[in-house]
Amino acid sequence: MQENIKNALEEWNFDMVQDIYRKNLAKRQSREYVDFLYQIGNIDELILLFENTLQPNWWDSMSFGNFFEFYDLLINIRISDDEKIIDYIKKGRYVPLCINYVISRGILNFCLKKEFVEMLLPYVIKNNFFTIFQAFFMKRIIDYFSCINKSFFCNETRNILTILQENFHTRMTNGARVYYEKFLSNYNLNTFQAQHLKSPKKIALCISGAMRGEEWEINLKKVIESFQFDASIDVFLFTWNSKFLWPGLNGAGGNWAKRLLEQKLLKSIPKEIMHKNHLEQYFPNVFFKLNQEYSVELDVEKLQKIDIIKRVIVENQEDFLKKYSLDRSNLFVNVSKIWYSNYQLLKSVIQYEAENNFQYDFIIKARPDLEYIIDFSTEKLEKLYINDLMIKHHEGLQGGLNDNFAAGRRGAMEIYLSLWKYGFLNKSIDFFKDFPNFNSAHKLLQQYCSLMKINCICLQS
Structure with a gap:
């Protein structure tokens, strides 16, 4: 009592x-x-x-x-x-x-x-x-x-x-x-009332992730164009030295069929195997084959010809997996790749700022393989408070945070992109205990943002 x-x-x-x-x-x-x-x-x-x-x-x-x-x-x-x-x-x-x-x-x-x-x-x-x-x-x-x-x-x-x-x-x-x-x-x-402090409006667009499919270059340019609401936006890119013709079953879990299959094929697939865990349970051999990534070497020169990109980081995925003793069969191996690449992007941005004697006011984080149809503007960014982050809770993720997109003022985004660094420094915290391995994806991100007192604001599409 x-x-x-x-x-x-x-x-x-x-x-x-x-x-x-x-x-x-x-x-x-x-x-x-x-x-x-x-x-x-x-x-x-x-x-x-x-x-x-x-x-x-x-x-x-x-x-x-x-x-x-x-x-x-x-x-x-x-x-x-x-x-x-x-x-x-x-x-x-x-x-x-x-x-x-x-x-x-x-x-x-x-x-x-x-x-x-x-x-x-x-x-x-x-x-x-x-x-x-x-x-x-x-x-x-x-x-x-x-x-x-x-x-x-x-x-x-x-x-x-x-x-x-x-x-x-x-x-x-x-x-x-x-x-x-x-x-x-x-x-x-x-x-x-509705007043907000104006800023110099310097914006960095950080794109990280694997290049997927034969049309990866077209997809990347579409992503960049989606955020060209301000002509002065600088682009930073991290990717791996391979383009993935088949990405495996995409992500750590969930409805793989909905993510990867066309609508016509999706209607015919039994619901019992639409989830990765169920597919592995009923058809382990098929699951093993489908869950493998199939890739060829990426033509890095094509990336370097995209003038708007200020910095390009290309790393060898196999070297990364070996360096950190990561198991490819681990359900959450892609989570380690995501947060490692995000942190490398942040360091690249900081280095570029130091070389050019300025700081970005806002940072946007996107993936190179998604279509972004959003109502976005510098004015919306300027309405954000210092700890606000444009990132979406998702009902299908049990309230976890979707890592496909994030945007905010530099301070909040620096915290967001530094999850890898804080994981290394805080293995005593439960969701970091297995670093550099992680035991969740969207739940991890929600817990991290909560711990860092980040206010998650939904961006309207």
């Missing part, structure tokens, strides 16, 4: 704290519950609790004075107008109780005003040793004004951020962080 109360306080879920106490008679009549009700200003519950009750043996330790006089005070406050309650507050009498009672009453009647809260703020700041009191006050007013009047979030009420920041160091840390961000979000909306 105590653990549940602690967790609810951590999340600033005061309704749940109250529900937990109410379910336990002993706890409902405890000193700590009375203190909790006092700090959140729940006078009605205190009156109900004290009715027809003898003075508890712990009462003298509460510093509330005479038990029966305190009960009479509760009755008096409940029938008092705001002016009289403010008089109690100014005299320093029962400040947490009075403040949270009067703001809760104002919220209940939809009449709480910004000026009234501003007047109360110095008393809230002064009583910082009542952490539950402060937390409840912050939560109630932020929730209320974010719905009723966003003009509340302004310079005059900005000291709320001071209180929230100080609460980061209490046991209610997570709730304070959530409401710090909520206040700032509303403050930004009220102060700046």
Whole structure:
């Protein structure tokens, strides 16, 4: 029970704290519950609790004075107008109780005003040793004004951020962080509306992956053209020294048939073998053959003739697999290839920036073998916050992240492209424990972005 109360306080879920106490008679009549009700200003519950009750043996330790006089005070406050309650507050009498009672009453009647809260703020700041009191006050007013009047979030009420920041160091840390961000979000909306900082608009398009099929060159050029919404975009490319005429069964898992087969053939294939795992189960020999990559040497000179590409990195796939002792039959071997190649691209971009004495403002990551039909612009990039990443959660991937495309400001994209580096440095973390092997694809990416506090924003097609 105590653990549940602690967790609810951590999340600033005061309704749940109250529900937990109410379910336990002993706890409902405890000193700590009375203190909790006092700090959140729940006078009605205190009156109900004290009715027809003898003075508890712990009462003298509460510093509330005479038990029966305190009960009479509760009755008096409940029938008092705001002016009289403010008089109690100014005299320093029962400040947490009075403040949270009067703001809760104002919220209940939809009449709480910004000026009234501003007047109360110095008393809230002064009583910082009542952490539950402060937390409840912050939560109630932020929730209320974010719905009723966003003009509340302004310079005059900005000291709320001071209180929230100080609460980061209490046991209610997570709730304070959530409401710090909520206040700032509303403050930004009220102060700046739709304004965003403009940038020099320097954009790098990073393309990594294997060249597939006889028309790989045409496909690559189409990908580049898809992102030519700005003529100044620079292209960086990583690929392997082979072009793949047959790519194996594509990726780590899932519906291989839907990925690889034409619609006419797709309709005729039994659903029992459309998934890689099922195909291997029913037809292991066929699976073994189909899952093999068939490739020929890539004509690197053709890549070097594409003028718009600033840097081309071509590596030997076999050398890579040997260097890192990667097993080709591993279901997730392509995941290792993806994140290795992404990191090489990032290093290439950083080197190019150093050589030319500038930094890109935005980075886009794409594959060379997909068709991109998206509504994209520099203006959309400039609306992204520093930790925003244009990347899609996918229902078919159980909420994992699709790695076919990502875009964002340089800082967020540097984190995204550095998964390989962080895998090497953090083998103590579960999803990196087998590095340079990985045990998932889309789940891994979602967990990594979550750990790095990346906000994933869906790009509309």
